[in-house]
Amino acid sequence: MRGLLIRLGDRATYLLNYMGGVSLLSLQTFYYGFQPPYSLSLILHQVDHLGVRSIIIASIAAIFTGLVLALQTTYGLARFGAKTYVGTVVSLSMVRELGPVLTALLVGGRVGSGITAELGSMKVTEQIDAMRALGANRSRLLRSLIRSTREAGKEAGAEEGMGKRDR
């Protein structure tokens, strides 16, 4: 009984740790995603790499799914003499329903696996460690220094003002 409880506790701890890690990662992703500097060229590169280059695979999937859907719908509707509605049914179902779902799945899978593979190779070749080391620590230090000196200046100014009033 005690062993079971310990195992359950371990599992729960592991799960909480995992969820905490994922939450932290998500928070950091959002936080650093909106932190300057913003590089327009890098953003455009990613738009091209992740978006534009996924058009072909998404189009191929859409074309073949549409073909199959049209074929099967034709068989089904022919029994009722409603072949003329095939175009409407297929286009509506593809554009409104299947198209976005398939595109999301395909592009998500392609992009996700691509990013994971790239990050994996960067980790193995220690590029991530190098970036952390580069990590703009000096720039962060400079920014925090300017901010803190401004705060200190404000406080000193306030104290000075109070001193003058006291006098």
Added chain:
Amino acid sequence: MDLLLWSRRLSAYIAVYSRCPGEEEGPLPILAKHLFLGLRNRRILEQKALSLDGAEGLVTTLEATLDGRPVTLQSVVVKQLDCLYDLIYFAPPGAFASGLPEFESFLSGWRFVPAIR
């Protein structure tokens, strides 16, 4: 931060930051560029080479904004042996010129001394 000097009158600061061995590698212009990451609306007014006690350095004067407020900086990035030094003077734009001679005097008095083992 190794050293911070403050002029209360000008709200101007001189800061020195050093790392041994230097945390970053690369040519001085790149190292200077890294220093200013995160500052917005950067405008380099002047950038030139400088010899600081015999070591090769790069002095950069720029205007920028941080949190929407303007700041003017002059930085000297120097690599000496395997150390990297950032000597930075910054002040509000209106007070920058008044404190600059102090920073230049600070730079002219800069000496590298052998490390004490």
